[in-house]
Structure formats: C-alpha cells, structure tokens
Amino acid sequence: SAVISQKPSRDICQRGTSLTIQCQVDSQVTMMFWYRQQPGQSLTLIATANQGSEATYESGFVIDKFPISRPNLTFSTLTVSNMSPEDSSIYLCSVGRGAVESTDTQYFGPGTRLTVL
Amino acid sequence: DQQVKQNSPSLSVQEGRISILNCDYTNSMFDYFLWYKKYPAEGPTFLISISSIKDKNEDGRFTVFLNKSAKHLSLHIVPSQPGDSAVYFCAASSIGSYGKLTFGQGTILTVHP
Numbered sequence: 001s002a003v004i005s006q007k008p009s010r011d012i013c014q015r016g017t018s019l020t021i022q023c024q025v026d027s028q029v030t031m032m033f034w035y036r037q038q039p040g041q042s043l044t045l046i047a048t049a050n051q052g053s054e055a056t057y058e059s060g061f062v063i064d065k066f067p068i069s070r071p072n073l074t075f076s077t078l079t080v081s082n083m084s085p086e087d088s089s090i091y092l093c094s095v096g097r098g099a100v101e102s103t104d105t106q107y108f109g110p111g112t113r114l115t116v117l
Numbered sequence: 118d119q120q121v122k123q124n125s126p127s128l129s130v131q132e133g134r135i136s137i138l139n140c141d142y143t144n145s146m147f148d149y150f151l152w153y154k155k156y157p158a159e160g161p162t163f164l165i166s167i168s169s170i171k172d173k174n175e176d177g178r179f180t181v182f183l184n185k186s187a188k189h190l191s192l193h194i195v196p197s198q199p200g201d202s203a204v205y206f207c208a209a210s211s212i213g214s215y216g217k218l219t220f221g222q223g224t225i226l227t228v229h230p
Contacts, residue, residue, distance in 0.1 A: 001163070031216060043161070043206065043220040092160050096216040104216035105151060108160035 002027050002095050004109035012115045013083055020079045021112045023093035028073035033106065034066070037090040049076045083116045120144045121209050123221035130228050136194040138224050140207035143188065147209035151218070152181060152192045155204045165192070197228045
C-alpha cells in the first residue's frame with residue numbers, strides 16, 4: 001500500500017478565510033480522492049482528482065468552494081474557501097488505482113482536522 | 118439517502134470473545150465491500166474486503182460475510198483484543214465507479230480487558 005502524508009495535520013482558522021490542504025503520496029497513483037468527515041458523521045466523498053483533468057465533484061460540492069489541483073501523479077491539494085464553522089471537519093485524501101471495475105482498495109492519509117471559528 | 122447503514126453506533130465486547138459488526142446496504146449495484154478501522158486522529162486503515170462473487174473472506178482474526186439476498190454484510194473479529202478498540206466503517210463501491218466509496222456511519226467497538 002502507498003504511504004500518504006497530509007499537511008497540515010490540524011489548523012484553526014477564522015471564518016471567511018481559506019485553507020489549502022496538501023496530500024503527498026510516495027508512489028505514482030492514478031486516482032486521488034478527497035473526503036470529509038464532519039463531527040460524528042461518516043466519510044463523504046467530495047471529489048475525485050485525476051491527473052491531467054479537472055476534478056469530478058460529488059453532489060453537494062462545488063469547485064468554487066473546494067478547488068482541487070492535481071499537478072502530478074504523487075500530489076494533490078484541496079482548498080476550503082471562504083470558510084464557515086460548518087466546514088469544521090476532518091479532511092482526508094485517499095488513493096486508488098482508479099480502475100473502472102470496482103474492486104479497488106483505497107488507502108487513506110492521516111487526515112487534516114480543521115476547526116473554523 | 119443513506120445507501121450504506123451501520124445501525125449499531127457502538128459495541129462493547131470482552132477480550133477474547135467474538136465481535137460482530139453489521140452493515141446493510143440498499144444499492145443493488147454495489148459489488149465490492151470493504152471494512153476500515155479508524156483510530157482517533159488517524160486516517161482509516163483498510164482491514165478486509167469482499168467481492169460480491171464470494172460470501173466469505175478470511176484474513177487472520179478477521180472474517181467478512183456477505184449475504185447478497187439480504188443486502189447485508191458482517192465483520193467478525195475472533196478473538197477480540199483491546200487493541201481492536203476503534204471505529205469500524207463499512208464501505209461499498211460498484212462497477213464503473215472508478216473505486217469511489219460510499220461509507221456507513223461507523224460503529225465504535227470497545228474491547229474490555
């Protein structure tokens with residue numbers, strides 16, 4: 001499995017500001033995914049980031065709020081823009097082969113714990 | 118619409134006994150199922166998976182059972198150890214989804230010494 005790191009591990013931010021979260025993988029991967037885990041909730045997929053193409057967002061998530069970059073096969077960033085307290089969550093990146101068949105195991109980074117005041 | 122459900126928010130088990138965590142799903146297109154374990158302040162760790170062509174998969178102390186007709190899967194941990202105390206998530210994906218996962222709400226497992 002890939003080794004995945006995220007920066008920052010945690011942050012406390014003021015409402016109205018933006019935070020960019022970095023995800024670094026120790027090997028080249030096709031697909032990177034960004035998830036959010038709100039307090040006491042499950043993990044919800046925000047978007048899928050494929051290198052060389054625009055990120056694909058899930059229902060309820062938009063590019064203006066969560067812009068994503070995927071400049072190469074080992075790195076991605078997620079920006080949480082114009083933050084409000086409702087954005088307080090753990091943000092997780094994961095990687096997978098991105099095969100069209102579903103039998104693909106994803107491996108997760110350690111997460112970024114964001115608190116918005 | 119919660120397509121993957123873990124109806125038990127928590128489970129408490131004595132060390133050495135069996136832990137059984139349950140998961141139900143509603144989307145008949147799901148054909149690959151995974152269990153993840155999550156400790157506080159860490160990302161989810163992959164435990165075990167099962168394809169819809171199987172009804173059982175074992176890996177050491179962990180066994181996952183799949184009942185497709187009931188749209189139900191369960192994770193058995195035998196014997197349970199205090200280090201197994203964590204939040205357990207089941208997740209599912211379907212063909213054509215490029216591996217996108219839908220997660221259940223999680224079950225907090227506490228194993229008492």
